[in-house]
Amino acid sequence: MARRILRIGLVGVGAAAQINHIPTLKKLEDVELVWLVDRDPEKAARVAQKFQVPQSSGRLDDLLSDDSVDVVDLCTPNFLHAPMATASLEAGKHVLCERPLARSAAEATAMAKAAKKADRMLVCAVQHRYRADSQLLRKFVDKGDLGEVFFAKAGWLRQQTDWDSDEWRRTKRESGGGVVLDLGFQMLDLALWVLGQPKVESVTASVHRQSKGEVEDSATAFLRLETGATLTLELTWGLLMEKDFAYLNVFGSGGAALLNPFRVHKGMHGTLVNVTPTLDTSRNQYKQSLEAHIVHVMDGLRKGHKPAGHADEILPVMELMDAIYRSAEQGREVKLG
Structure with missing residues (x-):
């Protein structure tokens, strides 16, 4: 049919x-x-x-x-x-x-x-959840191949360019915020999804604004998870280096995995072993992942299933965005219910 x-x-x-x-x-x-x-x-x-x-x-x-x-x-x-x-x-x-x-x-x-x-x-x-490397990293974590995850670090440090000069991006009323809502939303959603979407118990954050800026151009955050693990987040629109850095690194009691470039190492029989799978790198990762997500969404709509990224799933991430801003403004740790 x-x-x-x-x-x-x-x-x-x-x-x-x-x-x-x-x-x-x-x-x-x-x-x-x-x-x-x-x-x-x-x-x-x-x-x-x-x-x-x-x-x-x-x-x-x-x-x-x-x-x-x-x-x-x-x-x-x-x-x-x-x-x-x-x-x-x-x-x-x-x-x-x-x-x-x-x-x-x-x-x-x-x-x-x-x-x-x-x-x-x-x-x-x-x-970003539908990148081939993200999907594999999630499987390694889900299967327990890395042991008990105790620390993860995510970040997106992007070169300073004219891309962010769109007037609405720099206006608090129109954007809602700066690099935290832009790059931070994506990296935090990806990191928590890879980790199995654990609840976040508390957030400590700091942001930096240029002297005349309405929104932040850089931010750091430290999150304590209900699992006992911690997650750090580093963000900037203003990197003055030759290339961007975007990463998600996961460290466990039995191994570690790095995203971008994708690397997985496990401790096996007293030896550190590279168990990185081979990936097809011929396609543009961003376009491939967007296509895969849209296919998933459309399939979910046809079948009446909630697709990945549905509102109920995203609300906790939006609450974390608020908590990051609140912690930075108040200069203290913010605990979440």
């Missing part, structure tokens, strides 16, 4: 949409991209023509009034996630939202309530 084709409307035709989301949606079988919406209607029309999407508009309401649309894919700035997701859910559409899900835990909670009331799915893009 042929699977039902899901009709998609995408909102926000900036770089994330044109480089990643639109090519992925156009490539997939059983998915039809039928609407593009952007606050600049001429841009929406140009991009629609480029990618052969039949309909475009400068108004979200035009998309939402189309009863044939099943899913709205939001690739908009952070401050538009909550109102646009809520409107889409109330119109009977499922929502896939770029990260972070919202500007705060309170905003994310309201969005989740709207999804529950509408009996529709609200999903956040968590494509």
Whole structure:
């Protein structure tokens, strides 16, 4: 039996949409991209023509009034996630939202309530979980191959570039925050997922802002987990070195694993053994992982299953974002319920 084709409307035709989301949606079988919406209607029309999407508009309401649309894919700035997701859910559409899900835990909670009331799915893009190396690392941890994990460290130290010069990213009201919400959300979600999503008992954090900056450009955090393990997080938009650093390292009583580049070593018979599996590195990891996640989301929507990154799963991560900011502002450890 042929699977039902899901009709998609995408909102926000900036770089994330044109480089990643639109090519992925156009490539997939059983998915039809039928609407593009952007606050600049001429841009929406140009991009629609480029990618052969039949309909475009400068108004979200035009998309939402189309009863044939099943899913709205939001690739908009952070401050538009909550109102646009809520409107889409109330119109009977499922929502896939770029990260972070919202500007705060309170905003994310309201969005989740709207999804529950509408009996529709609200999903956040968590494509890093679908990298081939991330999937393997999770399996090593799940199977206990590393022994008891007692420490993990995650970070994303990115070169200072003009990429972050978008005005909304530097405006607290529109972004909700800086590097913590941008890079920190992704790395913290990935780290906790790899570790089996343990609860976090407390957070101690510090952030750095440039003299005239509304949002932080660097941050560090120390998290105590219910398992007794600890997790550290390092983030910056302002690295003055020749290349970026993005990593997730997991250390256990029986071995250690490093992500990017992927390495796994285990203690076996009194000897340290490299047990790193061979990975196909010919494909772009980011595009491959986004495609895999979207396939998973669409399959979940068809079957009525909650996909990875569904709102209930993301709310604890948003609460951690709030806790990091609160700890940094108060200069003390913040304990979580």
